[in-house]
Amino acid sequence: MLVSCWALGSFVYRQSLSIWIELTRKEITSVTSKTYGAKALNLIEISLDLAPGNASYWFERGRLLSRMGYSDSGVLKSNWEKDYRRSMVRSPSQDLPLLKLANMCAVGQPPSNDSNFDVCQRLYQATFVRNSTYGYAHYKYGNYLYKQSRLCEHRDSELVAEMCREYGVGIKLMSAGLKIADMAKKSYSNCLRLADNYAIARVLKPFTSQQWEWMGLGLGRKGDVFWVDSWPEVSLDLTEAQGSRNDYIALARGLERSHSLKSSAKVLKYYLIKHPKDFKVWESLIRFMDRHRTIFSENEIVMAMSKAATVKGSDLSANLILGKIACRAGHADLLKSFFSKAKLLGPKNSKVFVAIGSCHEYLKKYEVAIEFYKKAIILDLDNAELYVKLGRAYASIKKYQEAAEQLERALVLNPKHLGAKLTLKQMGIH
Secondary structure, eight states: OHHHHHHHHHHHHHHHHHHHHHHHHHHHHTOOSHHHHHHHHHHHHHHHHHOTTOHHHHHHHHHHHHHTTOTTSTTOOTTHHHHHHHHHHHOTTSHHHHHHHHHHHHHHOOSOSSHHHHHHHHHHHHHHHHOTTOHHHHHHHHHHHHHHHHHSSSOOHHHHHHHHHHHHHHHHHSOGGGOOHHHHHHHHHHHHHHOSSHHHHGGGOOOSHHHHHHHHHHHHHTOHHHHHHHHHHHHHHHHHTTOOHHHHHHHHHHHHHTTOHHHHHHHHHHHHHHOTTOHHHHHHHHHHHHHTTTSSOHHHHHHHHHHHHHHSTTOHHHHHHHHHHHHHHTOHHHHHHHHHHHHHHOTTOHHHHHHHHHHHHHTTOHHHHHHHHHHHHHHOTTOHHHHHHHHHHHHHTTOHHHHHHHHHHHHHHOTTOHHHHHHHHHTTOO
16 A cells, blocks of 8 residues: 555656646747746756756756857857757767766856856756766766866865865776776876865775875875875875785875875885885885985985895895896995895896896996806707897997897897897898
8 A cells, every 4th residue: 555655646746747847848938038038947947956867857948048048158059959969869868968968068167156157066966866876977077176176266175175076986986997097097186286185185085006106196296295294194094995015106106206205215114114024115115216316325225225135035036136226226245245145046047147147237347248148048048038138248349240140049039039130230230
């Protein structure tokens, strides 16, 4: 009995709403001026209050405004009706038409605080009434709020907060298959550009390493003072999100890209305080310090490398990595220590001799590099890349005949090796 009453009530509601809209349409048809259109506009507004998610009511509202002469209103363009009808054909569900109307409103509406701004908001909100999980609609609404916030004379912090919130919801709802990377990047950039503090921007809630990098990029561009104020909340968010090492590395990379170098190092060091045995992050920190040696003392770099060595002192690849970094940094004692240990751990591993040879080549000790490349080739005779390295080392000391022989051997093993072909061409041999 209860279900029957509900069904009857629903039927009566739909019928009464249909009659209401029909009366409204008759009023619209008879409109000849702005004065007489006010009554019809009031009726259609009541209809929208009753069913805000119905695209056809919004269409009637636009048609009414057109008849009243508001041809350059925010929602109205010369091709407005044609675009709307085309959208209806493409998407009978009416989700797309509502978003289409909202986007057209957003494009045509200049930044202001008048009622037209409210109309565009209501159109987006009507889209959410029909489908609250429509991620792209949330993203477009965020774009509209960004436009309003950025260009209005007096920036409203609540509007900026709503913008960031819509961006965050949109990113999470949009399918990964939609290639949302560019939209997500724009969302982070826009939100952080206008946010007065991190409390507003944190509603984005990064959930991938790429998003943490964009967060770092945006935070770094806000300046050191903004970062210092934000760090307690940022570190808390990373902890609560159970961020992996990749999230910390990504955040540091974003800060580095924005030239906030000390902040970038701080993120990596913070992670290492909690995870001192994570060699991958030690490697990231050391490489970062090596790239920016002007702001780190030699002692800081040596200390970091020594601590990293204690984490994986008996690991071959770790010693090779540290040896290569020490070579680039010019730390003779450290590179000798790491490479000596690597030779003990992998006496018959060609990678050890290649790494040592590459280091000597970097230091322009070509004769020594040649000897190590030869040892590597003995252990790995079918590796074309090794012959190329040996050939280039010979070419560096102008032993072109020996260089050509090694490069031709590389091409026998790999006829498509571009490095070998390029080096021969540089030597004038085709």
